[in-house]
Amino acid sequence: xxxxxxxxxxxxxxxxxxxxxxxxxxxxxxxxxxxxxxxxxxxxxxxxxxxxxxxxxxxxxxxxxxxxxxxxxxxxxxxxxxxxxxxxxxxxxxxxxxxxxxxxxxxxxxxxxxxxxxxxxxxxxxxxxxxxxxxxxxxxxxxxxxxxxxxxxxxxxxxxxxxxxxxxxxxxxxxxxxxxxxxxxxxxxxxxxxxxxxxxxxxxxxxxxxxxxxxxxxxxxxxxxxxxxxxxxxxxxxxxxxxxxxxxxxxxxxxxxxxxxxxxxxxxxxxxxxxxxxxxxxxxxxxxxxxxxxxxxxxxxxxxxxxxxxxxxxxxxxxxxxxxxxxxxxxxxxxxxxxxxxxxxxxxxxxxxxxxxxxx
Amino acid sequence: xxxxxxxxxxxxxxxxxxxxxxxxxxxxxxxxxxxxxxxxxxxxxxxxxxxxxxxxxxxxxxxxxxxxxxxxxxxxxxxxxxxxxxxxxxxxxxxxxxxxxxxxxxxxxxxxxxxxxxxxxxxxxxxxxxxxxxxxxxxxxxxxxxxxxxxxxxxxxxxxxxxxxxxxxxxxxxxxxxxxxxxxxxxxxxxxxxxxxxxxxxxxxxxxxxxxxxxxxxxxxxxxxxxxxxxxxxxxxxxxxxxxxxxxxxxxxxxxxxxxxxxxxxxxxxxxxxxxxxxxxxxxxxxxxxxxxxxxxxxxxxxxxxxxxxxxxxxxxxxxxxxxxxxxxxxxxxxxxxxxxxxxxxxxxxxxxxxxxxxxxxxxxxxxxxxxxxxxxxxxxxxxxxxxxxxx
Numbered sequence: 179x180x181x182x183x184x185x186x187x188x189x190x191x192x193x194x195x196x197x198x199x200x201x202x203x204x205x206x207x208x209x210x211x212x213x214x215x216x217x218x219x220x221x222x223x224x225x226x227x228x229x230x231x232x233x234x235x236x237x238x239x240x241x242x243x244x245x246x247x248x249x250x251x252x253x254x255x256x257x258x259x260x261x262x263x264x265x266x267x268x269x270x271x272x273x274x275x276x277x278x279x280x281x282x283x284x285x286x287x288x289x290x291x292x293x294x295x296x297x298x299x300x301x302x303x304x305x306x307x308x309x310x311x312x313x314x315x316x317x318x319x320x321x322x323x324x325x326x327x328x329x330x331x332x333x334x335x336x337x338x339x340x341x342x343x344x345x346x347x348x349x350x351x352x353x354x355x356x357x358x359x360x361x362x363x364x365x366x367x368x369x370x371x372x373x374x375x376x377x378x379x380x381x382x383x384x385x386x387x388x389x390x391x392x393x394x395x396x397x398x399x400x401x402x403x404x405x406x407x408x409x410x411x412x413x414x415x416x417x418x419x420x421x422x423x424x425x426x427x428x429x430x431x432x433x434x435x436x437x438x439x440x441x442x443x444x445x446x447x448x449x450x451x452x453x454x455x456x457x458x459x460x461x462x463x464x465x466x467x468x469x470x471x472x473x474x475x476x477x478x479x480x481x482x483x484x485x486x487x488x489x490x491x492x493x494x495x496x497x498x499x500x501x502x503x504x505x506x507x508x509x510x511x512x513x514x515x516x517x518x519x520x521x522x523x524x525x526x527x528x529x530x531x532x533x534x535x536x537x538x
Numbered sequence: 539x540x541x542x543x544x545x546x547x548x549x550x551x552x553x554x555x556x557x558x559x560x561x562x563x564x565x566x567x568x569x570x571x572x573x574x575x576x577x578x579x580x581x582x583x584x585x586x587x588x589x590x591x592x593x594x595x596x597x598x599x600x601x602x603x604x605x606x607x608x609x610x611x612x613x614x615x616x617x618x619x620x621x622x623x624x625x626x627x628x629x630x631x632x633x634x635x636x637x638x639x640x641x642x643x644x645x646x647x648x649x650x651x652x653x654x655x656x657x658x659x660x661x662x663x664x665x666x667x668x669x670x671x672x673x674x675x676x677x678x679x680x681x682x683x684x685x686x687x688x689x690x691x692x693x694x695x696x697x698x699x700x701x702x703x704x705x706x707x708x709x710x711x712x713x714x715x716x717x718x719x720x721x722x723x724x725x726x727x728x729x730x731x732x733x734x735x736x737x738x739x740x741x742x743x744x745x746x747x748x749x750x751x752x753x754x755x756x757x758x759x760x761x762x763x764x765x766x767x768x769x770x771x772x773x774x775x776x777x778x779x780x781x782x783x784x785x786x787x788x789x790x791x792x793x794x795x796x797x798x799x800x801x802x803x804x805x806x807x808x809x810x811x812x813x814x815x816x817x818x819x820x821x822x823x824x825x826x827x828x829x830x831x832x833x834x835x836x837x838x839x840x841x842x843x844x845x846x847x848x849x850x851x852x853x854x855x856x857x858x859x860x861x862x863x864x865x866x867x868x869x870x871x872x873x874x875x876x877x878x879x880x881x882x883x884x885x886x887x888x889x890x891x892x893x894x895x896x897x898x899x900x901x902x903x904x905x906x907x908x909x910x911x912x913x914x915x916x917x918x919x920x921x922x923x924x925x926x927x928x929x930x
Binding site: 312376510 | 634636743745752755763764789792804852855856859867870872924927
């Protein structure tokens with residue numbers, strides 16, 4: 179058994195077409211942390227015929243790949259994967275272990291953390307390495323600082339000072355993938371997990387098509403919030419009108435500037451289950467902590483007050499235009515271009531200017 | 539069947555969150571039922587209609603707050619709960635997900651154990667007293683306390699062939715009755731736990747799978763789990779649960795034997811009730827609702843104090859982080875900007891500029907501004923400027 183826990187592990191997800199885009203982000207996050215610690219990045223890869231993906235993992239930042247390559251692991255089955263990874267953790271004792279914060283990453287990480295008796299900080303938007311001193315527990319050198327939204331009001335630092343590995347899930351969209359370096363060489367090591375029987379089995383697995391709304395791939399995102407339900411004087415409005423404006427704006431930007439535009443929405447609007455917006459806006463459009471994190475060139479926040487959960491999902495946007503009737507709305511704290519006004523009056527002006535270039 | 543729903547009280551408003559050193563003070567806040575938990579209740583209700591049983595609510599937190607919070611669920615005829623246990627102890631305060639999952643796992647184990655104990659007690663009485671009215675009165679007492687299903691003892695007219703009724707009538711031997719009771723005990727170990735996918739306060743989604751892991755550790759029997767379940771059914775005879783869920787880029791159908799744990803997606807819609815199997819469902823059900831919530835302390839749970847509360851929590855919540863720096867803002871119709879390119883301006887022995895078109899003039903000394911205004915170099919930030927800049 180190794181003496182001190184070491185290395186930063188990253189769990190890589192994949193589909194039939196290879197590593198998922200989020201996996202490149204977790205590699206980048208691992209690389210950043212490992213460099214600060216002076217440790218290695220070990221990519222954990224489980225499946226069947228994972229060889230080419232293992233090479234890619236090295237090109238994108240890992241120093242070693244610890245893999246399982248076995249027909250029994252061809253399809254994702256949580257209990258079997260958890261046992262394999264837990265066996266790896268028990269044997270090698272990593273210093274930190276990162277997963278992508280999607281349903282699959284959380285499915286694995288939670289049970290693995292419990293079995294290892296360690297903490298799990300979920301949905302991190304930032305990772306740092308710093309020394310940490312706690313009045314009761316003492317001082318700790320080079321701790322993983324896990325930064326996650328806490329309670330909708332702030333971003334908090336989470337520490338796991340006494341337990342190893344320090345486990346975290348990261349929110350995709352916050353860690354830019356590294357440029358691949360095909361010349362990098364890494365150590366490949368096969369792991370043979372224990373074989374067990376389970377009181378469960380996978381009956382069917384279908385790979386889902388990529389989402390129709392590609393928020394993360396968009397150059398420009400136009401997002402709608404609960405503000406669409408009322409106009410500037412507080413009178414109820416049919417939100418389909420605002421949606422139509424968003425589409426017109428999208429159309430104008432696409433035609434005039436040849437940019438890729440998607441329509442987004444806040445969780446508040448989606449969960450309000452507004453009848454009029456049924457079939458127009460759903461979870462695929464959600465920007466924010468529990469939706470998609472976006473970093474477009476340009477972000478329009480329309481009728482969005484800007485709860486922290488929303489802001490953490492779009493704060494990386496290069497230019498933010500916010501339209502809101504309330505001058506004290508939190509969205510204005512991070513907007514580059516605040517427009518205090520009624521979206522039902524302001525959007526048509528924008529569309530006219532962008533589309534036709536006609537001066538009002 | 540025991541259908542155990544994990545419920546949580548979460549702060550009603552994010553503006554009124556009381557924290558002490560990174561730990562929530564739930565006693566000082568108004569709590570509401572975690573919105574995601576309503577799906578767990580829908581799923582529990584579906585299970586009860588499909589295979590019968592009892593919906594047991596299990597929650598953790600200050601009992602003074604939680605018991606009133608759960609009251610409407612208790613009172614509800616539809617989509618309500620039958621029984622309630624609150625894990626409440628100062629020793630559990632400040633628990634992170636690991637310590638919470640440990641305590642909740644113990645709670646689930648205790649719920650099952652309480653029902654197993656009732657059957658054990660009855661079995662002992664059958665062994666001791668044989669065909670005696672004491673067996674019947676003990677069964678009636680336990681049934682009245684909602685600890686025995688109709689299949690063991692019943693007072694509803696539709697069921698006359700429960701284990702105890704048949705035994706009392708002399709239709710079975712003591713040995714047969716004891717074997718039937720053993721079988722009923724085995725059925726209790728096939729419980730199901732349901733919860734929401736996450737809570738609106740912690741937002742981790744970790745506690746569900748971790749409770750499955752905790753139960754596996756505590757009972758020595760692997761408890762499978764499925765998170766984000768959008769649709770599921772249970773086969774009444776085998777009690778196999780088939781769930782459909784979306785995880786990452788996969789849609790997966792997972793079949794699980796009981797005991798198992800499901801976290802229910804906000805997209806879950808219960809299936810239509812099936813007419814068949816109602817009789818069996820009734821046999822698996824209990825007398826009715828227990829009127830009093832039970833509070834369990836760390837000691838009641840037989841918990842290891844080192845695994846509870848702050849002591850049992852590996853993670854520590856530290857100080858906050860600024861959400862980015864406030865940007866340089868140009869407010870439409872308010873900010874004063876340069877409308878032309880402008881060379882340096884000298885004023886009071888200091889140089890200002892040069893300025894590009896669109897540069898903010900806010901913050902320049904009055905004297906400088908006055909001169910620039912007179913030159914026609916400044917204007918209010920307009921839509922035309924905004925549109926030009928955002929696509930630059």
